[in-house]
Amino acid sequence: MRVLVIEDDKKIASFIRNGLKQAGFAVDVAYDGEEGLNLALHEPYDAAVVDIMLPLLGGLSVIEELRRSKINTPVIILSAKRTVDDRVKGLEIGGDDYLTKPFSFSELLARIYALIRRSSGAAESTRLSVGTLSMDILNREVIRDDKKINLQPREFALLEYLMRSAGRVLSKTLIMEHVYDYNFDPQTNVVDVLVCRLRNKIDKDFEKKIIHTIRGVGYVLKES
Amino acid sequence: MFLKNPKLLLKSNSFKLITWYTVFFVLSSLAINIYAYTVISSFIYEQSRSEVEEDILELEEIYEESGIEALRLDVFEDENDPFFVRFITKEGVSPVLRIPQEWENVNPGYVELSILHSEDGWAYIGDVRDEEEYEIRTLLLADGSALQIGQTMEKREGLLSKIRRVYLFAIIPIVLLGYIGGLLIADRALNPIKRLINTLESIVTDAKIDVRVPEEHTDKLHDELISLFNTMLDKIETLINGMRNVLDNVAHDLRTPMTRLRGTAEVALQSEKSEDLHEALVDCIEESERIQIMLDTLMDVSEAETGSLKLNPEKINVAPVIDDVVDLYSYVAEEKDISVHTGFPKELYVTVDRSRIRQVLANLLDNAIKYTPSGGRVDIEAIRGEKEVRITVKDTGVGISVNELDNIWDRLYRGDKSRSERGLGLGLSLVKAIVGAHKGYVEVLSKPGAGSSFSVHLPV
Numbered sequence: 237m238r239v240l241v242i243e244d245d246k247k248i249a250s251f252i253r254n255g256l257k258q259a260g261f262a263v264d265v266a267y268d269g270e271e272g273l274n275l276a277l278h279e280p281y282d283a284a285v286v287d288i289m290l291p292l293l294g295g296l297s298v299i300e301e302l303r304r305s306k307i308n309t310p311v312i313i314l315s316a317k318r319t320v321d322d323r324v325k326g327l328e329i330g331g332d333d334y335l336t337k338p339f340s341f342s343e344l345l346a347r348i349y350a351l352i353r354r355s356s357g358a359a360e361s362t363r364l365s366v367g368t369l370s371m372d373i374l375n376r377e378v379i380r381d382d383k384k385i386n387l388q389p390r391e392f393a394l395l396e397y398l399m400r401s402a403g404r405v406l407s408k409t410l411i412m413e414h415v416y417d418y419n420f421d422p423q424t425n426v427v428d429v430l431v432c433r434l435r436n437k438i439d440k441d442f443e444k445k446i447i448h449t450i451r452g453v454g455y456v457l458k459e460s
Numbered sequence: 461m462f463l464k465n466p467k468l469l470l471k472s473n474s475f476k477l478i479t480w481y482t483v484f485f486v487l488s489s490l491a492i493n494i495y496a497y498t499v500i501s502s503f504i505y506e507q508s509r510s511e512v513e514e515d516i517l518e519l520e521e522i523y524e525e526s527g528i529e530a531l532r533l534d535v536f537e538d539e540n541d542p543f544f545v546r547f548i549t550k551e552g553v554s555p556v557l558r559i560p561q562e563w564e565n566v567n568p569g570y571v572e573l574s575i576l577h578s579e580d581g582w583a584y585i586g587d588v589r590d591e592e593e594y595e596i597r598t599l600l601l602a603d604g605s606a607l608q609i610g611q612t613m614e615k616r617e618g619l620l621s622k623i624r625r626v627y628l629f630a631i632i633p634i635v636l637l638g639y640i641g642g643l644l645i646a647d648r649a650l651n652p653i654k655r656l657i658n659t660l661e662s663i664v665t666d667a668k669i670d671v672r673v674p675e676e677h678t679d680k681l682h683d684e685l686i687s688l689f690n691t692m693l694d695k696i697e698t699l700i701n702g703m704r705n706v707l708d709n710v711a712h713d714l715r716t717p718m719t720r721l722r723g724t725a726e727v728a729l730q731s732e733k734s735e736d737l738h739e740a741l742v743d744c745i746e747e748s749e750r751i752q753i754m755l756d757t758l759m760d761v762s763e764a765e766t767g768s769l770k771l772n773p774e775k776i777n778v779a780p781v782i783d784d785v786v787d788l789y790s791y792v793a794e795e796k797d798i799s800v801h802t803g804f805p806k807e808l809y810v811t812v813d814r815s816r817i818r819q820v821l822a823n824l825l826d827n828a829i830k831y832t833p834s835g836g837r838v839d840i841e842a843i844r845g846e847k848e849v850r851i852t853v854k855d856t857g858v859g860i861s862v863n864e865l866d867n868i869w870d871r872l873y874r875g876d877k878s879r880s881e882r883g884l885g886l887g888l889s890l891v892k893a894i895v896g897a898h899k900g901y902v903e904v905l906s907k908p909g910a911g912s913s914f915s916v917h918l919p920v
């Protein structure tokens with residue numbers, strides 16, 4: 237999969253490129269709006285990461301121009317402003333997601349995956365499995381090592397999210413957003429408590445732990 | 461538009477005002493004077509004519525009653541009499557003719573003509589050199605003879621020219637008066653503006669934002685201008701102070717975590733062990749996240765306090781919002797064995813920014829659960845009053861001591877008992893600021909050891 241990054245700050249651009257490469261993406265970087273627009277118009281990309289403040293041509297204009305040319309590459313907007321208005325404006329002109337600087341890379345990655353999945357239009361499978369853990373979404377059944385596990389709705393939602401993103405780190409913000417539809421970061425331990433409860437049901441009685449805490453970043457579900 | 465020199469402009473304005481006033485004053489005085497002059501001159505004219513009229517009727521009476529001799533006697537009685545008198549018989553002879561000295565230069569032919577050319581019995585004639593003017597009254601008598609009385613207009617003209625001269629000299633004081641009047645009016649009208657400009661200048665040049673224009677209570681319009689201006693300055697001051705506070709606080713509050721960040725990285729660089737490096741990196745990320753949250757919250761609080769926080773108010777039912785927040789914390793409360801009870805009507809409509817109010821409620825509930833020991837209880841109640849919706853979050857926690865009550869809303873203040881708890885001490889100041897931005901207010905009741913009750917009052 238190929239991602240275009242339009243970001244004028246060399247350091248930020250390079251850490252995004254390196255991170256995405258490590259995650260297995262092919263990455264092109266443009267350092268100004270014109271170059272970025274040119275690339276986006278002529279090369280096929282699965283997703284684009286566009287900073288708002290860019291030399292030569294602003295990020296919003298780049299997105300507007302792309303949409304006018306009927307190119308629907310999903311775009312994540314990067315911005316140093318975090319007011320609701322900027323977010324709304326960015327999404328109105330055709331951005332697909334909005335991320336405020338400073339952001340965590342794992343969150344950017346998770347959002348890129350989500351966008352690509354959404355734009356590919358592939359139907360989400362109703363059966364998920366990671367190792368010996370399996371989930372039937374229609375019947376709301378969770379089974380590990382042939383043992384049925386009862387989960388409450390929020391726990392179920394979290395587990396589904398973790399399983400769908402298996403192997404990728406999810407930040408607390410993403411979990412809040414996904415499970416509780418909450419898009420600000422209250423200084424709370426809500427997510428920690430939720431993860432702790434899920435762990436008690438999924439991991440506690442099993443030798444192999446599959447929910448891992450990545451300190452400072454978030455949580456990940458994987459077979460280690 | 462920015463005026464480089466408002467004083468210069470003011471001067472030209474006041475000059476204009478004075479000039480206009482002077483011109484107006486002089487013109488209207490002139491108009492009044494001209495009118496007065498016309499009235500006076502016509503009065504003098506009438507006066508002098510009626511004198512001649514009386515005389516000629518008297519002579520007619522003498523002639524008709526006592527004959528021509530009596531007439532002659534009467535006419536020549538007074539040698540200094542300035543009137544020209546003539547009696548003309550039917551045949552055109554003038555048996556009685558009195559020509560005073562002033563009439564020496566009068567062409568007798570003109571006098572003859574005056575009989576024919578008189579209108580209403582009056583005629584004007586000039587002298588041979590056309591210097592003086594005379595007027596003659598001709599009265600035709602019943603027997604075909606005629607009486608004539610003439611007078612020079614010199615006296616009358618002299619009087620009028622004297623009056624004209626008086627008026628001419630009066631123009632100088634009138635112009636002067638007009639100018640002084642204009643000066644006074646310009647001063648009165650422009651003085652408040654002058655003071656405004658002075659205040660503005662001192663604000664601009666000395667960067668003094670606490671200066672206000674003194675109120676005068678002399679003129680309603682001026683007072684209103686001044687009070688509006690001061691209100692505007694108040695707002696600007698609040699904003700500027702708010703921004704200064706933000707900068708001070710941000711600088712102050714960020715220094716500590718930045719120091720930790722830098723310290724962690726430096727110490728890690730001196731270590732050889734890779735676990736140490738890993739540990740340090742994790743610490744750095746956590747620290748930077750704290751900085752970010754703190755920055756966001758500080759900005760929110762400061763923006764809300766200075767009134768620059770952008771709200772998207774809409775009329776919503778807050779009951780489901782409360783439910784959401786309770787749901788958000790249900791596991792947290794459950795894990796801590798705290799029971800959360802709610803009591804509020806199904807419909808609580810109020811105009812607020814939904815996500816901000818959710819933030820307020822989340823902060824309050826978070827606090828309540830945080831400071832309530834295991835086995836405790838938290839109550840969320842809401843009622844709708846006539847003018848407000850009140851939402852109360854009551855806990856059975858540690859409570860707040862009296863001397864701490866005033867400080868809990870302050871930025872970064874954390875009570876003695878809460879130091880051990882996680883958090884930045886920004887939660888309650890954010891709550892207060894957001895509620896304040898909604899024109900509402902917050903209240904707290906607390907009894908140490910028994911619990912606290914926080915209420916949010918939102919105007920409907």
